[in-house]
Amino acid sequence: MRAKPGRFVLMPAYTFIATAHAVANAGYEPWLTDVDPVSWALTPVIAEAILPQLTEPPAAVVAVSPFGAPVDQAAWNAFEDRTGIPVVLDMAAAALSLDAVGRVPACVSLHATKMLGIGEGGAIVSEDADFIAAARSAASFGFVPGTRTAARHGGNYRISEYAAAVGLAALAQATAKEARLKAIALAYRRHLGNVPVDWHAGFGEEWVSMTINIGLPVDCVDTVIAALETRNVPWRRWWSLGCHTHAPFAHAPRDRLDVTEDLGRRVIGLPFHEFLTEGQVRLVSDTVRSALA
Numbered sequence: 001m002r003a004k005p006g007r008f009v010l011m012p013a014y015t016f017i018a019t020a021h022a023v024a025n026a027g028y029e030p031w032l033t034d035v036d037p038v039s040w041a042l043t044p045v046i047a048e049a050i051l052p053q054l055t056e057p058p059a060a061v062v063a064v065s066p067f068g069a070p071v072d073q074a075a076w077n078a079f080e081d082r083t084g085i086p087v088v089l090d091m092a093a094a095a096l097s098l099d100a101v102g103r104v105p106a107c108v109s110l111h112a113t114k115m116l117g118i119g120e121g122g123a124i125v126s127e128d129a130d131f132i133a134a135a136r137s138a139a140s141f142g143f144v145p146g147t148r149t150a151a152r153h154g155g156n157y158r159i160s161e162y163a164a165a166v167g168l169a170a171l172a173q174a175t176a177k178e179a180r181l182k183a184i185a186l187a188y189r190r191h192l193g194n195v196p197v198d199w200h201a202g203f204g205e206e207w208v209s210m211t212i213n214i215g216l217p218v219d220c221v222d223t224v225i226a227a228l229e230t231r232n233v234p235w236r237r238w239w240s241l242g243c244h245t246h247a248p249f250a251h252a253p254r255d256r257l258d259v260t261e262d263l264g265r266r267v268i269g270l271p272f273h274e275f276l277t278e279g280q281v282r283l284v285s286d287t288v289r290s291a292l293a
Helices: 017-025 044-053 073-083 129-138 161-192 218-230 258-266 278-292
Strands: 008-012 029-033 060-064 087-090 106-109 122-125 212-215 267-270
Touching: 008 017, 017 029, 017 060, 029 044, 044 073, 073 087, 161 212, 161 278, 218 258, 218 267, 218 278, 258 267
Parallel strands: 008 029, 008 060, 060 087, 087 106
Antiparallel strands: 106 122, 212 267
């Protein structure tokens, strides 16, 4: 609803594959960018540097919250003002990390595996009242509010009454759940201590999500993974090695993806849920520490 006519949508290669599928399913072609090595995110600076390389202006930019981290919404609002290019924020894992509401719409997931899980569904957050009204209409068969007359293409994309009831219960527990996960995140940081791993800024203190991800030294990745598997400790590359490594997007246009390829190799997810015990956190942490010694 916000995208301009065009062929391409700029988006980071380092994200969950669902972002690329959403762009393609909307009728656009992903143009894959690299990400910032510190925030692991596409930034306005990176996006603006790419614009001169394009043969035509992009229809939109999709910026992604890495693993639920806060996104600089003010910076993306300013990017949109400077360039005239619409921006959408994929904040699927960041329902409880939103620290502001801006004009640029932020899309959050309400899937059962997310911080505010209701089973299925999602939400769009924006201070653009006209856009939200259009989104509400599209989610309800395109109806004009208060009528049974469709003014636009739409469908039945509303959250069910059952899911909404689950959502109210989840919302009532959200603060306590967040506090439990923050305590476990800080326990990981305490037990891992000064081992040479990369953390997202503020993780466990200012924000938390349903996954914990660390960046390992590149020459120690295989050693750490082998140690975890020896002790039957599960691990994941939640975002695989980047969208460009998946067959549907292997030939998507792209910039150099040096940071993406580095992070795809080094960043792994450790066990993380609200019922982990201190002893389990210590076991996982000790396994990583020993492998890095």
